[in-house]
Structures are given as C-alpha cells and as structure tokens.
Amino acid sequence: xxxxxxxxxxxxxxxxxxxxxxxxxxxxxxxxxxxxxxxxxxxxxxxxxxxxxxxxxxxxxxxxxxxxxxxxxxxxxxxxxxxxxxxxxxxxxxxxxxxxxxxxxxxxxxxxxxxxxxxxxxxxxxxxxxxxxxxxxxxxxxxxxxxxxxxxxxxxxxxxxxxxxxxxxxxxxxxxxxxxxxxxxxxxxxxxxxxxxxxxxxxxxxxxxxxxxxxxxxxxxxxxxxxxxxxxxxxxxxxxxxxxxxxxxxxxxxxxxxxxxxxxxxxxxxxxxxxxxxxxxxxxxxxxxxxxxxxxxxxxxxxx
Amino acid sequence: xxxxxxxxxxxxxxxxxxxxxxxxxxxxxxxxxxxxxxxxxxxxxxxxxxxxxxxxxxxxxxxxxxxxxxxxxxxxxxxxxxxxxxxxxxxxxxxxxxxxxxxxxxxxxxxxxxxxxxxxxxxxxxxxxxxxxxxxxxxxxxxxxxxxxxxxxxxxxxxxxxxxxxxxxxxxxxxxxxxxxxxxxxxxxxxxxxxxxxxxxxxxxxxxxxxxxxxxxxxxxxxxxxxxxxxxxxxxxxxxxxxxxxxxxxxxxxxxxxxxxxxxxxxxxxxxxxxxxxxxxxxxxxxxxxxxxxxxxxxxxxxxxx
Numbered sequence: 001x002x003x004x005x006x007x008x009x010x011x012x013x014x015x016x017x018x019x020x021x022x023x024x025x026x027x028x029x030x031x032x033x034x035x036x037x038x039x040x041x042x043x044x045x046x047x048x049x050x051x052x053x054x055x056x057x058x059x060x061x062x063x064x065x066x067x068x069x070x071x072x073x074x075x076x077x078x079x080x081x082x083x084x085x086x087x088x089x090x091x092x093x094x095x096x097x098x099x100x101x102x103x104x105x106x107x108x109x110x111x112x113x114x115x116x117x118x119x120x121x122x123x124x125x126x127x128x129x130x131x132x133x134x135x136x137x138x139x140x141x142x143x144x145x146x147x148x149x150x151x152x153x154x155x156x157x158x159x160x161x162x163x164x165x166x167x168x169x170x171x172x173x174x175x176x177x178x179x180x181x182x183x184x185x186x187x188x189x190x191x192x193x194x195x196x197x198x199x200x201x202x203x204x205x206x207x208x209x210x211x212x213x214x215x216x217x218x219x220x221x222x223x224x225x226x227x228x229x230x231x232x233x234x235x236x237x238x239x240x241x242x243x244x245x246x247x248x249x250x251x252x253x254x255x256x257x258x259x260x261x262x263x264x265x266x267x268x269x270x271x272x273x274x275x276x277x278x279x280x281x282x283x284x285x286x287x288x289x290x291x292x293x294x295x296x297x298x299x300x301x302x303x304x
Numbered sequence: 305x306x307x308x309x310x311x312x313x314x315x316x317x318x319x320x321x322x323x324x325x326x327x328x329x330x331x332x333x334x335x336x337x338x339x340x341x342x343x344x345x346x347x348x349x350x351x352x353x354x355x356x357x358x359x360x361x362x363x364x365x366x367x368x369x370x371x372x373x374x375x376x377x378x379x380x381x382x383x384x385x386x387x388x389x390x391x392x393x394x395x396x397x398x399x400x401x402x403x404x405x406x407x408x409x410x411x412x413x414x415x416x417x418x419x420x421x422x423x424x425x426x427x428x429x430x431x432x433x434x435x436x437x438x439x440x441x442x443x444x445x446x447x448x449x450x451x452x453x454x455x456x457x458x459x460x461x462x463x464x465x466x467x468x469x470x471x472x473x474x475x476x477x478x479x480x481x482x483x484x485x486x487x488x489x490x491x492x493x494x495x496x497x498x499x500x501x502x503x504x505x506x507x508x509x510x511x512x513x514x515x516x517x518x519x520x521x522x523x524x525x526x527x528x529x530x531x532x533x534x535x536x537x538x539x540x541x542x543x544x545x546x547x548x549x550x551x552x553x554x555x556x557x558x559x560x561x562x563x564x565x566x567x568x569x570x571x572x573x574x575x576x577x578x579x580x581x582x583x584x585x586x587x588x589x590x591x592x593x594x595x596x597x598x599x600x601x602x603x604x605x606x607x608x609x610x
Binding site: 032034036081082084085087088089091092093095096097099100103106107224228231232235271272275276277278279281282283284285286289290293 | 332337338340386389390395396397399400401403404405406407408409410411412414415418419521524525528529532536580582583585586588589592593596597600
C-alpha cells in the first residue's frame with residue numbers, strides 16, 4: 001500500500017471515528033450518559049445499510065438513511081429501559097445491549113437473506129461502494145474521503161448547533177444532576193431519550209460509511225473493544241467539547257494505526273502487539289482521568 | 305438431560321457467580337462506584353494460579369490460595385495508585401477509570417500468556433453418575449465453597465467489628481470517620497476481601513471450563529446482572545441474584561416455550577421452541593431488563609434519596 005493510499009485510508013477512518021466520537025460526546029460529555037455500548041449503533045448502521053443496499057438493491061442514500069433511522073430507534077428503545085436509572089445501571093445495560101445486537105447478527109443469517117449473501121459468523125461481503133464505476137481504483141478513496149468529510153461536517157454542525165441551543169443547556173443541567181432541570185419543569189426522561197436517539201442515528205451513520213468503505217461486515221468487527229476506543233477518543237480529546245471529540249479521534253487513530261508498523265522494526269508478534277496497543281489505550285484512559293480530567297480541549301464554560 | 309441435572313448445573317453456576325458478585329457489591333457499597341475491572345481482577349488471579357500450578361508445579365489448591373491472596377493484595381496497590389486519588393470524584397468518573405483499568409489488565413494478561421485457551425494441571429475428574437444426574441467432585445467443591453462464602457459474608461457483616469465498620473462507612477462515611485472509624489483502613493480491607501473472593505470464583509470457573517484472557521469479559525454481564533438484580537450494594541441481594549441468574553441461564557435453555565407461545569394450546573405456531581444456545585449470554589441480560597423494569601432498585605434494593 002502506497003503512502004498516499006495509506007493516508008487516505010487513515011483520513012477516512014479518522015472521519016468515521018470522528019462521527020462516532022461526536023455521537024458519544026453528545027451522550028457522555030454533554031448529557032452524562034455513560035453509554036458503554038456505542039458499538040451497537042455502529043454495528044446496526046453497518047448491517048442495516050448493507051441489507052438495504054445489497055439485498056434490496058436500493059441506492060446508497062437509502063442505506064445511509066435506513067441505517068441512521070434504525071440505529072436511532074434502537075437508541076430510543078434502549079433508553080426507554082434505562083431513562084429512569086442511575087448511570088451505573090446505564091453502563092451495564094448499554095454494554096449488554098451492544099453484545100445482544102452482535103449476538104443477533106452472529107446467529108441470524110436469514111436477516112441478510114442467507115444463501116448468496118452468507119451472513120452469520122461468515123459476515124457479508126461484496127457490499128457495493130457508491131458511484132464506484134465513475135472512478136479508478138486510485139482516485140476512488142479520495143472521492144470516498146470527500147463523502148466521509150461531508151458527513152463529519154454535517155454531524156459536527158448538527159451536534160454543535162444542538163449543544164449551543166436551549167436544548168444543549170438542558171442536557172448539560174441533566175449531567176450535573178436531575179434536580180435543577182426537574183425544578184425547571186423539564187422532562188428529564190424525554191431529554192435523555194432524545195439524546196440517545198440523536199446520538200444513535202449518528203453512530204449508525206458512521207456504521208454505514210464504514211460498511212460501504214470496507215465492502216465487508218462481520219459480527220466480530222463490532223466487539224466491545226470498539227466502544228472502548230471511542231471512549232478513549234472522547235476522554236483524551238476533551239469531553240463536552242465537539243472540537244475535542246474530533247481531535248481525540250485523530251490522535252487515537254494515528255496512534256492506533258501507526259503502531260502497526262512497529263512490528264517491522266522490533267521483533268514482536270502480531271497478537272502481542274495488538275494486546276500492547278490495547279494496554280496503551282486502557283492506560284491512556286486511566287491517566288487521562290487522573291491527571292487530565294478535562295481532556296486536551298476544555299469545555300467552554302459560559303457564565304450567565 | 306433430567307431436571308435434577310439442570311438444577312445441579314444451576315446451583316454450580318450460582319455458586320461461581322456468588323463468589324464474584326459478593327465482592328462487586330461490597331466495593332460498590334463502600335466506594336459508590338460500579339467497578340468494571342472487578343472480573344478482570346479475578347482473571348489476574350486465574351492466571352497467577354495457572355503460573356503457580358503449571359509453571360512452578362504447585363498443587364492446585366495451594367496455587368489457588370496463594371494466587372487469590374496475591375491478587376487481593378494487588379487490588380490494594382491499584383487502589384492506592386489509582387482510585388485513592390479519586391475518592392471525591394463522582395461515581396461515573398471512577399467507573400470510566402475502572403473501565404480503562406479493565407482494558408489494560410485484560411490485554412496485559414493476553415500479551416503475557418497469549419490468547420489461546422489453557423487448562424490447570426489437574427487430573428481428569430471422574431464424575432459420580434446416577435440414574436438422574438452426574439456430578440464431578442469439582443462441582444461439589446464449587447457448591448461447598450459458594451455456600452461457605454455466603455456464610456462467611458454473613459458472619460463478617462454481622463458478627464465482626466470490620467462488618468459493623470463497613471456498614472457504618474456505607475451508610476455515612478463522614479459520620480463513620482467522626483466516630484473514630486478509619487475509613488481508609490476499611491476500604492483497604494474491603495478491596496482485599498472482595499478481590500480475593502473474586503479470584504477464587506474465577507479460578508473455579510477456570511477449573512470447570514478453561515482459561516482465556518477474555519473470560520473476565522464473558523462473565524462481566526452475568527456478574528453485574530446478579531449484583532444489580534439483588535439491589536447493588538446489598539450482599540444478600542447479590543446472593544439471591546446469583547441464584548436467580550444461575551437457574552435462569554440453565555432453565556432458559558432447557559424449557560420448551562411451545563406452551564407459552566401457543567397460549568397453552570389455543571394457537572399452533574410450532575411444536576418445539578427452545579432458546580438457541582447461541583443466545584445463552586443474552587438470557588442474563590433479558591432477566592436484568594425485566595427486573596429493572598419492575599423494580600428499578602433490584603429485588604432487595606435499598607430506598608435512597610434522589
């Protein structure tokens with residue numbers, strides 16, 4: 001893989017994870033919802049879009065919207081259960097829910113029509129890439145990068161506008177404890193559900209982009225590990241700051257991908273390297289929580 | 305499989321879960337955060353015992369005891385290095401930190417011992433076979449150890465000075481401290497007890513099945529479910545939760561749901577309806593949701609403000 005292709009790949013991954021990070025930041029950073037199952041949205045977006053485009057032969061844009069709607073709906077359904085619960089319960093319920101989604105796609109190959117499309121533990125291959133025929137193999141990644149960046153920008157604008165609006169002020173007050181918003185007559189439960197639905201649909205968007213870029217989805221691409229990487233992005237970049245969330249995605253992706261080349265220079269096995277990479281992610285979360293609570297870019301605090 | 309067999313399997317599973325959920329619940333009770341690294345600590349004990357048992361050739365019982373105590377001590381070190389600096393932080397902040405710790409621990413183990421399944425050096429178990437069930441001596445041990453752990457916890461909480469101090473610290477840390485209870489000392493002991501028990505639970509699971517770096521993650525959902533189901537922070541609740549979950553997981557796969565789906569014979573959808581084995585991990589989660597919907601604070605949950 002040439003350097004320029006690698007950079008395009010890296011930039012696409014940064015964009016996709018940037019969307020995931022923005023989505024988690026809306027849930028955790030702004031609203032204080034500890035979603036340990038962010039990967040569920042990613043997985044649903046990827047699978048639903050794949051089914052719509054590959055099995056039902058519909059255009060890419062329908063896959064994108066379908067994935068967003070289903071993932072957003074899933075976020076809404078999960079929050080019906082958790083909306084009244086404390087954050088500890090929230091964490092375990094979302095973590096488990098994400099595993100259920102993965103187990104579902106692992107066991108049910110009929111959802112993709114089985115047969116020619118395989119599914120189940122084999123995954124689904126041959127997912128069409130949008131407007132692939134118009135570009136050469138060399139230029140296509142740059143076109144796809146443009147799609148990803150447009151989506152990232154749209155996500156940023158929507159979430160940034162939301163968090164600066166009165167809606168944003170309410171969810172921040174929910175983060176600081178339920179009593180203030182309740183005293184102001186705000187329906188805390190409904191706000192939490194809305195945040196999960198919005199966050200979920202953007203997570204789904206990232207999943208669609210991911211599936212159509214790689215052309216292959218399988219349940220073991222959506223392990224809980226992915227959730228923890230997204231958490232590292234939000235925590236390192238700076239929670240409750242949208243620029244921070246994107247910066248976190250950029251830093252973690254550079255770290256995650258550059259360490260792959262280490263094995264060319266030092267004699268180390270692939271499995272061990274993969275483990276050490278995750279050790280570093282874990283330690284990074286702990287260290288950031290201990291010494292850098294606000295992350296790299298601090299939350300903008302306004303006094304009224 | 306006979307019903308007796310399913311009951312035995314359920315009790316074995318419940319005993320293993322009890323050992324893990326008791327520790328999780330007392331750490332929550334004293335420190336007020338959900339420790340996502342709890343089962344990973346247990347796996348540290350599992351691999352230490354593997355090292356002592358297989359590499360150094362110690363007897364498994366000796367290896368298990370040493371490994372569990374060392375792991376208990378290790379958790380105190382981690383508490384000093386990480387959690388002690390966060391005593392005044394909110395539960396959610398400490399919880400996220402424990403998640404980072406869990407990832408680091410799990411992958412350190414994987415980097416050292418590899419990702420493949422391993423086994424302790426123990427002779428093959430000859431099961432006791434009767435007409436209705438079969439049980440291995442190990443499974444009997446698991447049940448005995450589980451029951452002893454429950455009894456030990458009851459004694460600890462209600463018949464020792466430490467138990468009294470723990471309950472006081474849980475109810476009101478400031479008041480406890482003002483009454484001359486050394487809160488930090490209590491916290492150190494709670495960590496040691498919680499993680500030692502967790503490690504024993506992990507080693508028993510390792511003995512009954514096999515050892516994997518990911519076994520901590522595989523049991524985190526059942527252990528949390530058992531703990532939450534009974535009311536997080538309540539040791540008796542954790543025991544009941546473990547029992548309910550042990551039975552639910554095993555009977556869930558055993559029962560034919562045909563009668564329920566056909567409304568007792570009114571409809572005729574299908575003749576046989578079992579939960580597919582692939583969904584076994586989902587059972588604990590479904591039970592958790594049902595319990596949380598009906599009783600948001602768990603079966604034996606304490607009523608607290610806000």
